[in-house]
Amino acid sequence: MIESLDMHLQDLVQNAYSAGASRVSVLLDCDKAADRLTLEVSDNGSGMDEQTMRAVQQGFFSSKSKRSVGLGIPLLRASAEHCDGSFDIASRPGAGTTVTARFRLRHIDLPQLGNLAKTFLNILVTSSGRWVSITYRCGDQELDIDTNRLHEFLGETSFQHPEVIRFLRSYIEEHIGQEWEET
Amino acid sequence: MKLEDLRKIRERASKDISLRKGDARVKVVIGMGTSGIAAGARDVMAAFLDEIDKRGLSDVTITQTGERGLASSEPVVEVHVKKEAAVVYGEMTDTRARRVVAEHIVNGNPVSDYVIEVRA
Numbered sequence: 001m002i003e004s005l006d007m008h009l010q011d012l013v014q015n016a017y018s019a020g021a022s023r024v025s026v027l028l029d030c031d032k033a034a035d036r037l038t039l040e041v042s043d044n045g046s047g048m049d050e051q052t053m054r055a056v057q058q059g060f061f062s063s064k065s066k067r068s069v070g071l072g073i074p075l076l077r078a079s080a081e082h083c084d085g086s087f088d089i090a091s092r093p094g095a096g097t098t099v100t101a102r103f104r105l106r107h108i109d110l111p112q113l114g115n116l117a118k119t120f121l122n123i124l125v126t127s128s129g130r131w132v133s134i135t136y137r138c139g140d141q142e143l144d145i146d147t148n149r150l151h152e153f154l155g156e157t158s159f160q161h162p163e164v165i166r167f168l169r170s171y172i173e174e175h176i177g178q179e180w181e182e183t
Numbered sequence: 184m185k186l187e188d189l190r191k192i193r194e195r196a197s198k199d200i201s202l203r204k205g206d207a208r209v210k211v212v213i214g215m216g217t218s219g220i221a222a223g224a225r226d227v228m229a230a231f232l233d234e235i236d237k238r239g240l241s242d243v244t245i246t247q248t249g250e251r252g253l254a255s256s257e258p259v260v261e262v263h264v265k266k267e268a269a270v271v272y273g274e275m276t277d278t279r280a281r282r283v284v285a286e287h288i289v290n291g292n293p294v295s296d297y298v299i300e301v302r303a
Binding site for chain 1: 184186187188189190192193195196197215216217220221225226228229232235236238239240241243244245246247249
């Protein structure tokens with residue numbers, strides 16, 4: 001079951017990658033003053049028509065006809081709405097998709113953030129030529145990372161080079177204040 | 184830490200040409216559809232990345248893919264070693280992923296306990 005926000009984020013980004021996006025932006029913002037947590041993933045992938053959007057939000061839908069799963073979106077929607085928040089999908093065929101989930105930050109059932117460092121690292125190292133940006137703001141922690149900037153410094157060096165993986169992991173942890181979970 | 188520090192890594196990494204040429208010795212493909220993630224694929228990917236870092240493996244690439252139609256065995260991971268048959272592993276975990284790195288990717292012996300398919 002997908003419950004924590006780090007898992008939802010990984011799922012939303014996978015959806016964007018599967019939709020053929022070349023540009024993906026991820027936002028996770030905790031606004032204490034407004035008592036709101038916002039999770040947003042925006043892409044320039046294939047997008048959806050209205051009928052598909054309705055099906056996606058109801059669940060048991062997948063654009064891959066062989067499989068009829070796809071419960072990630074309805075679970076996120078239910079969770080956001082339960083937490084006095086809101087859920088929106090804006091999409092048009094050929095014009096990409098933006099998924100926005102808002103939660104009341106102090107709601108007792110607010111999903112756990114989970115291990116965001118793992119998800120952010122996974123997203124970056126599998127970006128594979130896509131332009132992916134991640135913005136994270138919670139309290140005094142802030143992370144702003146963008147694959148185009150990484151390429152400026154790395155040239156043709158792969159994001160999956162062991163030293164790059166190590167660097168990115170430490171960089172992410174330093175900026176979001178989350179320890180890598182050792183198992 | 185500064186992103187500028189990546190320049191130094193770039194200089195050191197310039198000797199490792201296999202990844203730059205997109206010609207890695209080993210390709211690992213992880214099923215990251217919704218059901219894969221729900222079954223733990225996110226942590227499996229993180230474990231592979233952690234082992235690549237710890238062991239300094241500069242000839243391995245990790246890619247993700249959507250649903251694979253093997254839902255009952257998720258998380259599912261394919262390991263493609265150059266010039267060898269692709270091996271599909273099922274019900275992967277963090278610990279199992281690390282064992283696959285050590286035994287299959289480094290030492291060349293597929294971990295038969297977790298194999299669900301071999302593709303010639």
